Amino acid sequence: MKSKPKLRLILGDNCTQKCVFCSRDFNATKHSQMKFEFAEECIKAFSKTSGETVCFSGGEPLLYKKLPALIGSVKSLGLRAQITTNGTLLHSLPLELIKKLDVIHISLNSLRDETHKVIAGASKKYGLDFILRNIDRLVKENVYFKINCVYLKKYPEEISSVIKFCLDQAIPVRLMNDMLDDADYHREYLRFTEKFAGNDLIKYRTTTNPGFEACKNCDLRINCASTRAVWCFPDMTVTPCPYQKNIVEQSADIASQVTISYNYISS
Numbered sequence: 001m002k003s004k005p006k007l008r009l010i011l012g013d014n015c016t017q018k019c020v021f022c023s024r025d026f027n028a029t030k031h032s033q034m035k036f037e038f039a040e041e042c043i044k045a046f047s048k049t050s051g052e053t054v055c056f057s058g059g060e061p062l063l064y065k066k067l068p069a070l071i072g073s074v075k076s077l078g079l080r081a082q083i084t085t086n087g088t089l090l091h092s093l094p095l096e097l098i099k100k101l102d103v104i105h106i107s108l109n110s111l112r113d114e115t116h117k118v119i120a121g122a123s124k125k126y127g128l129d130f131i132l133r134n135i136d137r138l139v140k141e142n143v144y145f146k147i148n149c150v151y152l153k154k155y156p157e158e159i160s161s162v163i164k165f166c167l168d169q170a171i172p173v174r175l176m177n178d179m180l181d182d183a184d185y186h187r188e189y190l191r192f193t194e195k196f197a198g199n200d201l202i203k204y205r206t207t208t209n210p211g212f213e214a215c216k217n218c219d220l221r222i223n224c225a226s227t228r229a230v231w232c233f234p235d236m237t238v239t240p241c242p243y244q245k246n247i248v249e250q251s252a253d254i255a256s257q258v259t260i261s262y263n264y265i266s267s
Helices: 036-046 067-076 113-120 128-140 156-168 183-196 254-266
Strands: 006-010 053-057 080-085 103-107 145-150 173-176 202-204 229-232
Touching (some): 006 036, 053 067, 067 080, 103 128, 128 145, 156 183, 173 183
Parallel strands (some): 006 229, 080 103
16 A cells, blocks of 8 residues: 655755665755744644655754654644654653654664765764764663665665664664666666565665656656655755655745645645
């Protein structure tokens, strides 16, 4: 059965890392941040669709000071709350708040400190040890989380080590593809995933974007997994695609934009 589209709130572009596969502008001198009132309006509008899940991401969503209040809003409306984080700041969240999240997605692409620094552009202040300690805390506290691991063709052995690390602890893995790469990369990604066929702990994409009218001539379609979410950005854009933001008409009525975008990808 096809899963229902999520609401994905990009709370800001500030982050503690500079991952090689990230689409953020690392040279930006000023960081954008979503207005709290806009986020609240998007959540309320989404609760009136048949959607069930709100996912907070960024940048690093744990840098957003009003995140606890937004999580509270999501749960009060009977929706599922998820977060996608690089894991460096999870220790700053109270356990009570962490347990309100239905799923925590943690990005991890290497278990070696030097390679992690190259892939994630991590500083000494937020190194691999922060992530691993926070993962250990979640395991000990029996908190449900998944590891997001992007397949990087330069580092297949690193990716395999991360997957083994997860399987040894029965941690679910989402083996993700780099949307900004080409068709050759996509074929290599599919070959890499073959070894994990039948393993229920590892999820990966074997199909490309089925495509809407606006997707037909898009260069990113071969690796695209984005049309299953309503994306909301700090500039108050609401769209079913993070790369083609003019698919649905933008208006002052945020609630209508959320509904239109949801219906567009649910059709």
